[in-house]
Amino acid sequence: MRRSDRIALISKTLSENPNKVISLNYFAKRLGAAKSSISEDLDIIKNAFINAGEGEIVTIPGASGGVRYRTQRSKQDIQKFLQDFCKILQEEKRIIPGGYLYMTDAVFSPVYSRIIGEIFAQLFIDCNPTHVLTVETKGIPIALMTARALNVPMVSARRDSRVTEGPSVSISYVSGSGQKIHNMSLAKRALPENAKVLIVDDFMKGGGTARGMMELAAEFKAEVIGTAMVVTTAVPKEKLVRDFTSLLILERIDTNEGKIYININDKLL
């Protein structure tokens, strides 16, 4: 096999397996080449990716070593994506009677959810999360894509508990407005003890649901290493959770004007 063929295949394998350590032996065996040649191939790919802002390839030395590809977007790229995403969310047709913002299609899109998941992964990868936790339903696509970029399992709590999930831990939590009590449950076998959990959801207003997930994580003796939201409302300013990261801030929805005021969180970058 020629070098150019190997470069095509190695680039594909790395892109498809973010944050997974792949041994040089694997590539050498699969591509029928010496480890030294694979090593040279990897240097070429590494430089090509870095120079194009297409993520980083890190060599991990030692017996269990290999190479690992991680998405790594520049501040400018993230800003550009979020600007475009804001524009999409500002379309007038997204205003739902009652003054809500319809964004299900956007967070369910495989294209946007992948990019958002990669941004979340990039923001929290240094905290070494072992699991991504969300609660059904709307957070699942983003949580899945975050888990994919981190190469860890995704775990979703349910609003009800199901017999097909086996024994589960349930908690009650209060919505941010304090007016409603909800339930959330997670199958016992879904999360091992001492997990390091990244909480992911699409939308936060009062923070009740996020707080609920934190309390649920505590029941599993898990450590919450971060809370990542796609959109957080500006009001109420005080949320039930203190530390969270939000990509976008929904300032307000003017139903008379038909306008949605939503901005990039300027503390983010």
Place this chain on the structure above:
Amino acid sequence: MRRSDRIALISKTLSENPNKVISLNYFAKRLGAAKSSISEDLDIIKNAFINAGEGEIVTIPGASGGVRYRTQRSKQDIQKFLQDFCKILQEEKRIIPGGYLYMTDAVFSPVYSRIIGEIFAQLFIDCNPTHVLTVETKGIPIALMTARALNVPMVSARRDSRVTEGPSVSISYVSGSGQKIHNMSLAKRALPENAKVLIVDDFMKGGGTARGMMELAAEFKAEVIGTAMVVTTAVPKEKLVRDFTSLLILERIDTNEGKIYININDKLL
């Protein structure tokens, strides 16, 4: 930029955007190369991918043309994956009191859901689906990954309807055992008229839920081009839906022996 650098970057872009038509102009501009050079790069990548069983790259001629990458696994590769997946699902610890099979972690895994999604996409891509439809919750990761491989939107019905989704269409449907009536609703803005829908779910017993999704699709004047399940039970043999594709067949669960009998659907390949 050298050819090897271009090959690394083009391979990455194609792998990350399955089924998306990307113009040669895009690559030429981004990589600062003549279209004829890009064309040669693509021939190299195309042959490397094909020879390694890593999917196909098709050139689409004309003004709106370009190249498109599609996953394309061999029968042997699919069989090998499904054998491994069967082994995972046969682990004794997966038997839940009541004789259910716990498979949430498997279908929520970013690794398995991606491969299953790519297999579903491969099986149905020639029917040109415009949307992938599922119902919350457990089918969402597989549906999302199928939608990603097809490069179409994913749409999920809900068991309840939410004010934040706007006006919706609701239906009632009967479970396969005929003992329970359930509801399912889909936001009106989620699915345009005349969509071509691929129904995806993780598990089917009687087929009531799948039938519900077909009826819901009909309310949206959508055409159902296929129904794809990860696991279907062998009993009851007669389901409420006639045409469906299942990767695996769950023969039975022996709670006394602690054994799960699950096989690859031999009609599949």
